[in-house]
Amino acid sequence: MSAGPYNYSYIFKYIIIGDMGVGKSCLLHQFTEKKFMADCPHTIGVEFGTRIIEVAGQKIKLQIWDTAGQERFRAVTRSYYRGAAGALLVYDITRRSTYNHLSSWLSDARNLTNPNTVIFLIGNKSDLEAQRDVTYEEAKQFADENELLFIEASAKTGDNVEDAFLETAKKIYQNIQDGSLDLNAAESGVQHKPLQPGRNQPQNQPNPTKEGCAC
């Protein structure tokens, strides 16, 4: 299928959420740049990254919002959840507190995204086996109970990082194919690029008029 001047036919919006320091930015960086940052400062607000992937022969552009885990950003970062097609929920397998906070992150994600949003649980820092504080089995059970996809990964070695992002996209694509994700619904988090792009407005936000606008 041709997609005009675009070299992809879908856009999926992702968010990455979870406690500070669990490795969200490192996962994003590993996925987009295939590099690990050993000394990564806390994210200020949100970071953004993109990468084009292929699912079932379709080119898909992922637009990924990596949110800051620090508490003082939390109220505003919530406004990025809306219209996410995929949510990567991350904890650190060497810090139990980050695992204990999952239900709070999950309820935020459920409340602020749509019912079809694919939520993928990632136990990060799997390279630090000696410091493990949360077993695979325990997290797997949590994931099953809450109907989440689950994988343990390492942003450091790159282990399973691709899988987490790609599996999420596959699941979203599957939801589109079987009709459970309605592309026309507002905030589906998916844009299908039309053949004649540029003249329409494939945006997340509506375009309401506003008083006090600088016209």
Next chain:
Amino acid sequence: MTSAVFPLTVYVLVFITIVFAILLERETDGGKMEDVLDESVSEEDLRKFERRYHDSLAQGTVTHVIQFEYAWCLIRSKYPTDVKRGIFLLEDLSKGENESGKRDCIYYLAIGNAKIKEYSKALGYTKVLLQVEPGNRQVQTLKHTIEKRMEREGLKGMAIIGGAALALGSLIGLGVALARK
């Protein structure tokens, strides 16, 4: 004979101008979300944080957090007046904040200034941040984004001037053609 040639060149020039403008337009709004500067806050969220700020202002209970959250949403607005107000609130905050709070403010001051095309100011803020944390990739990325934006705007400015010159040329051509009649 010349009177027939002139309108033809006029048409060709106008056509080239239009094609050029469309190509540039596509380049600027084609991919839509390419970086943090393309994103904007929803009306609903902006209203929510605005109400919270004004309520606490009325009660005299404005905290740094409440002001920062409102300012951050204003910076994300697509309306320049909002962005300018956000910049004003952040400048106010950055005077009194602690170190990490200052860093947040300066980062969003860079974004806000870039959004209202105050590029040199915006770059100045990223340089301040990089002096403290030279290896901060998030800030480096923002700096790069702003520089790219400047380049693109420069190109667009040239195209507009070029287009105007062509249009003027066409008019003169038309005038000459008419005078010949």
